Amino acid sequence: MASLTLVQAINLALIQEMEADDRVLILGEDVGKNGGVFRVTEGLHERFGAKRVVDTPLAESGIMGSAIGLAMGGLRPIPEIQFEGFMGPAYDQLTNHAARYRSRSRGSITIPMTVRVPVGGGIHAPELHSDSPEAIYAHTPGLKVVMPSSPYDAKGLLISAIRDPDPVVFFEPKRIYRSFREEVPEDEYTVPIGKAKIVEEGSDLTVVTWGASTVQCIEAMDSLPEDLSVELIDLRTIYPWDEETVVESVNKTGRCVIVHEAPKTAGFGAEVATVIQERCFLKLQAPVQRVAGFDTVMPYYKLELEYLPDAARIGKGILECAAY
Amino acid sequence: MPKRTAYTAKIEHYQILDENGELDTRLAKNTLTDEDVVFLYEQMSISRHYDEIAFKLQRSGRMGTYPQNKGQEAGPAAAGLVMKQRGSVDWIAPCYRENLALFLNGLPMESILLHWMGDERGNKIPDGVNILPMAIPIGTHPLHAVGLGWSAKYKEEDRVGVAFFGDGATSEGDVHEAMNFAGALKLPCVFFCQNNKWAISVPSSTQTASETFAQKGLAYGHHCVQVDGNDIFACYKIFKEAIDRARMEHKPTFIEALTYRLGDHTTADDARRYRDQAEVDEWAKKDPLIRTRKYLENKGLWDDDRQAQIEAKAKEIVSRVVKNAEGIEKPKTSDFFDDMFAVLPDELVRQRETMRTSVLGQRPQTETLAGQPQHA
Incomplete structure (x- = not known):
């Protein structure tokens, strides 16, 4: 057991899966000698060689489309898109091809591919380096969407994603790449896709979140009144999401606040809130609240902390919901 | 040296069998045998009949939109034969005007009809067949051929990734990303561009300012060549060389096959709205079936009896295929x-x-x- 950052945990998962399965290869911009712009793939080029850690030309659609071909050819490609803001050029390949091949070929072609994408704001990055587009891909039938919030989960979820027979978009919240460490077992283990985690148990109100917002929620909970018992759920997987854990919790607490960085309108919180009203209707004691990014373009970094849900805003949302 | 020529290039054009059925015997050396030519003529005849019947199925409400292959059989026939002779090991990423290349390499003829009848089972690829479902968005699938060629290189398999697409597709960014990846990463790939002069209503002259489509591959380090796309000899020779170049040197080839879409874009299109009949009539004379038959007749390998036989055989095959496609139970x-x-x-x-x-x-x-x- 070692105390690792999220970056180190992902790096370890990549090494172990590449050692265990020679069908696994990494491709993307700067993933090779440079070890990735966030150093997620550091040391892999030296360890596995240029055949398995491939610096490609600078073209996101090319990376995604050729990874689809690699997957169809019997390999387990891990394409990296350097920032979520650059997924646009690869969108067509991901949604019209990777997501559809199994269905449109009636199961005769499958795409076992893990698309790694740094996501979200909070690191003073330039324009188009701080967005949270997870709902777009969760709304695309045929894709699985994962976003870990801790080093332990990151390693276990990434191993699950790489072994998954279907395409997985693996969002890595860059704000918590190095912000804290956690004990991560050296041995390989998996965290199942589609299973949420109850970060903290509680009985008065449920908070549902994912990704870097989980850390903001924990901070918010520290300053709440002691007699307010909050249950914090980290979805971990955005699609297919763990309805049962959320429904069970809200049926117990009767109140729910959903927190995410992405814009509020048609964000994934809307889906979670809808299922809560469908399945917890008679138990609800307050309207489900959303504390989310605003419906604006993500501001440049001077104002990004005002945009992102922080402990103060999350705390207010929780108190308002609790007082309703 | 303040000024020098940094790069020069030329594009060669190959024609071996001209529209009168005359063969350039020097260039034809080590290409198609008499048996091959008879085989390809028969296959093109069957494919042409299939195409006509598919058109009629749509017109009579028995099938949805269908894109005719009419006039473009030679390239897919010759390339298909090259791959068939290699045991159909190569990966084919088709557009939708290469039916014959797919049939020659193991795709059941029912599949294409089923696809256009609105049934995904038409895309179900039988085990051991290395063909992707037809790609409907233009120009996105060459990247898949690139990835497949890459997977073969990675696994040290003797396979090539082959993409078929049209002149219109060369305006799509993905085609260029595919060409660049194949060149830069040294992947065993062949890009077969059927320049049929029209992308629905837009002529190839509006699609590009390049003198040829073949030269587009030069910037990506491809071997580039233009062929008469209605000439099975030229298409066979150049495609075979391209496959070998991909296998032996991991160098991609970009082939521009000059051909012509004798039909409408699809059954939903009416080409009379935008192109002159005189142009169509001119190209009808260059039809690959006509010149191949002339060649065979000149060599004493074909006559009216054999023509009647192949026409009867085509009817029998296609009628069985249509029966199978229409007879399948509704999907659940x-x-x-x-x-x-x-x-x-x-x-x-x-x-x-x-x-x-x-x-x-x-x-x-x-x-x-x-x-x-x-x-x-």
């Missing part, structure tokens, strides 16, 4: 759920089992909480 609604993922998420199982999305329709009563009023 569960089919469109079942292949979404290897293991379906719970919500998808509920949708499949109930054919409902409303939660009250999906979970009648069973989820009602004990002690709560019932809302039926």
